[in-house]
Amino acid sequence: MQNLDDQPCLIARSLSLVGDAWSLLIMRDAHAGLTRFDEFRKSLGIAPTILTRRLAALTEDGLLEKRRYSERPPRDDYVLTRAGLDLLPVLFAIGAWGRKHRSTKGVTRFFDAEKGSEIDPVVIDSATGAPIGTRQIRIVPPG
Amino acid sequence: MQNLDDQPCLIARSLSLVGDAWSLLIMRDAHAGLTRFDEFRKSLGIAPTILTRRLAALTEDGLLEKRRYSERPPRDDYVLTRAGLDLLPVLFAIGAWGRKHRSTKGVTRFFDAEKGSEIDPVVIDSATGAPIGTRQIRIVPPG
DNA sequence: CCGGATCCGAAAAGATACTG
DNA sequence: CAGTATCTTTTCGGATCCGG
Numbered sequence: 581m582q583n584l585d586d587q588p589c590l591i592a593r594s595l596s597l598v599g600d601a602w603s604l605l606i607m608r609d610a611h612a613g614l615t616r617f618d619e620f621r622k623s624l625g626i627a628p629t630i631l632t633r634r635l636a637a638l639t640e641d642g643l644l645e646k647r648r649y650s651e652r653p654p655r656d657d658y659v660l661t662r663a664g665l666d667l668l669p670v671l672f673a674i675g676a677w678g679r680k681h682r683s684t685k686g687v688t689r690f691f692d693a694e695k696g697s698e699i700d701p702v703v704i705d706s707a708t709g710a711p712i713g714t715r716q717i718r719i720v721p722p723g
Numbered sequence: 724m725q726n727l728d729d730q731p732c733l734i735a736r737s738l739s740l741v742g743d744a745w746s747l748l749i750m751r752d753a754h755a756g757l758t759r760f761d762e763f764r765k766s767l768g769i770a771p772t773i774l775t776r777r778l779a780a781l782t783e784d785g786l787l788e789k790r791r792y793s794e795r796p797p798r799d800d801y802v803l804t805r806a807g808l809d810l811l812p813v814l815f816a817i818g819a820w821g822r823k824h825r826s827t828k829g830v831t832r833f834f835d836a837e838k839g840s841e842i843d844p845v846v847i848d849s850a851t852g853a854p855i856g857t858r859q860i861r862i863v864p865p866g
Numbered sequence: 867c868c869g870g871a872t873c874c875g876a877a878a879a880g881a882t883a884c885t886g
Numbered sequence: 887c888a889g890t891a892t893c894t895t896t897t898c899g900g901a902t903c904c905g906g
Binding site for chain 2: 581582584588589590591592593594595596597598599600601602604605608612625642663666667668669670671672673674675676677678679680681682683689690691692693699700701702703704705711712718720
């Protein structure tokens, strides 16, 4: 895939980081509390080489941060940065779409881990408060 | 990538369709009104063989639908289905994330093509009306 | 045991030319 | 205009090995 970083569209630029299933699944697991290499590997069933690459890319791009949790032996784990935390609405929007259109085999549900309450995400237009529904959009480049 | 279709998590199942940059960019362009093979090809700068595969997959998965617009010669174009239309909030959530964390080089803006008003998407918890912020989540499988 | 690095075959992407 | 055929290059993903 070509370099999306230089495109004017924010969706395209964002996809250069996040337009990949593994990366988004890693971010999902990070939001669920996983931090270590082996936790991700076992949860995802991902080959270690791929996981190394994805974690490095996500770290480089500022969605995850390496944190040393042991000096001897040297051990790092991966924690969400601010930008990584802000990805949660994207994950929820994807989940909400799946609930509507991919729920033939039973559905997972999302809970606030602290409060215990279930989360039912919806994307709205903050200007009007109305849910984003069916409409044609116009994407306007900068300048 | 392994088969995500059979996983319990809705995010994973959705990503089997949409966890790919090309597919999401095609869907973005479809929401902007493009319908024809060559429109997508030129807009995205994508190789025709890749575009063919992606359009076939998106059609197979029910996000796009082939529609015959000419009988002689036979010509089809691609229009959004209900499930495809419902993907707009996901695209907006990605764009909103990019606006916050990837806007160093100027930002695109989203407008309602009909009403002309700008759209500023935000993901909220419909139960409380509160924006999805920073929190740890718990993902609960069915059953 | 944990967090990778190396190596290699398989798969997908990309460019280009061509066809009905 | 909407693809297919063919070729080359890049990336993926699994197995295995390594250093602490």
